[in-house]
Amino acid sequence: MSSTGADVVVIGAGMVGAACAYYAARAGLAVTVVDRGGVAGGTTGAGEGNILFSDKPPGPELALARHSGRLWHELGDDLGGERIELERKGGLVVAASAAEHTALRAFAAGQRAAGVEVLEVPAEALPEHEPHLARDLAGGMYYPQDMQVQPMLAAAHLLRAAGVPVLTGTTVTGLRRGAAGAIRGVVTDRGVLSTTAVVNAAGVWAAEIAGLAGVGLPVLPRRGFVLVTEALPPLIRHKVYAAGYVANVGRSSEGLEVSPVVEGTRAGTVLIGSTRERVGFDGTVSLSALRQLAAGAVRLFPVLATVSVIRAYRGFRPYSPDHLPMIGADPRVPGLFHASGHEGAGIGLAPATGHAVAALLTGRAPQVDLRPFAPERHDVHV
CATH class of the missing domain: 3.50.50.60 (FAD/NAD(P)-binding domain)
Structure with missing residues (x-):
């Protein structure tokens, strides 16, 4: 050249x-x-391929996300939503306890005041959103604006x-x-x-x-792993994650942090995240992290206990202090x-x-x- x-x-x-x-x-x-x-x-x-509002508190990042959400809708029209597998599937954040659900309500109230659409889901209504969810959850919050794309x-x-x-x-x-x-x-x-x-x-x-x-x-790089299951019949409708995910995103510790995030893809596979740890560019596969991911997914969706994982992959997120x-x-x-x-x-x-x-x-x-x-x-x- x-x-x-x-x-x-x-x-x-x-x-x-x-x-x-x-x-x-x-x-x-x-x-x-x-x-x-x-x-x-x-x-x-x-x-x-996360396009999320549900994990961002009111502030500058949420303002950026809301502008980006509008642009993603335009890009879906301009590029072809089918081509890029842009799915307006919504996100469901679930709480394992009454205390977690109370914390989710407070978090959602701030987001709602900032212009985010969010609906409270009582425990008895969770199966209407996700039929295969565990039945002992305390409730959740539904974010209809959350999306996913094939990155x-x-x-x-x-x-x-x-x-x-x-x-x-x-x-x-x-x-x-x-x-x-x-x-x-x-x-x-x-x-x-x-x-x-x-x-x-x-x-x-x-x-x-x-x-x-x-x-x-x-x-700096922050390592994360994702599990991919075998292709399945339609099983999970939304991006579903545990309430602890938001806290893990905002933490700065170097150690391993795991919070289950589960969603289906158009190909039928189920993606299971999410881990975060600061280990530089060490690409070593952590079996402990993978086991914790699998256990967290089964905790949310017991039906996954008999499903095979076909592969795991890791990446490095660009982390700022x-x-x-x-x-x-x-x-x-x-x-x-x-x-x-x-x-x-x-x-x-x-x-x-x-x-x-x-x-x-x-x-x-x-x-x-x-x-x-x-x-x-x-x-x-x-």
């Missing part, structure tokens, strides 16, 4: 990078996407619709800066891309890319923009992230306040 140019180079061909490329191209910019692997080869390809299909179709060059198998080795420190190009192992704008959508490797520009970005993504221009390096640190919410938040970054790239005001997501807020130095 000889030296070529683009208005914007997006580093990362996962869901967030694809969304940034899509909206930037729609805004009239010449975009090139670079990824050292393949499309959706990182966190995106190891995700469940690899969504990223691929977004990039195709963007109509931009996608350079896979291409490693970024440097970022060129001019005399005043502004971005002037992206150096890869296949040549140089001249540009004045770089979007760092490298997921768990975002800190590495930021370091090439001489700035710090506290994005305050659990909010890094979105926006980096004031330390003119021309450098960040779109990373979404942890397990990257699929759901990708459209709003890409939409906001495209607005910044073209000098427009984003539709969501990005100040809580300012990349420099942790003031990390390298």
Whole structure:
């Protein structure tokens, strides 16, 4: 690859990078996407495709999620909901005890005040939503706006619709800066891309890319496992998870945290998550984590006790210390923009992230306040 140019180079061909490329191209910019692997080869390809409102308390992330939800509906129309397996299935959060149900009510009240649709489900009504749920649960909350998408299909179709060059198998080795420190190009192992704008959508490797520009970005990998069952007749109607999942999302401990999340797919398989642990990039399969996932799923759906698991996979979520993504221009390096640190919410938040970054790239005001997501807020130095 000889030296070529683009208005914007997006580093990362996962869901967030694809969304940034899509909206930037729609805004009239010449975009090139670079990824050292393949499309959706990182966190995106190891995700469940969550588009959730149910796990987010009132605040900046929920505001971003609500904007993203509207954009997902538009993308379903533009890309074809069937093509990307976009399912408006709703989410059901269940409580094992009266105390958990009370806590869910309080959490839902805050979300409802922020504009989220949520309906309380008493214990006796749970079988109407999920006939195979355990019968000793205390109740739950139903979120009709929760959705699911096939993340690899969504990223691929977004990039195709963007109509931009996608350079896979291409490693970024440097970022060129001019005399005043502004971005002037992206150096890869296949040549140089001249540009004045770089979007760092490298997921768990975002800190590495930021370091090439001489700035710090506290994005770390957080490992998670998912079990996949054999194909089954229609069994689970919604995304169903235990009340403890919300607490696990917001914790910062390094140790293993497990909370069951169970949902069906169009292929008939059932996906079972979710674990979180900070172990760096250690990809070792943890049998203890897998056993806990299986036990948690059977606790919610006893019918799964006799079902075979056909495979397990793991991924690394891009974790930030305050659990909010890094979105926006980096004031330390003119021309450098960040779109990373979404942890397990990257699929759901990708459209709003890409939409906001495209607005910044073209000098427009984003539709969501990005100040809580300012990349420099942790003031990390390298």
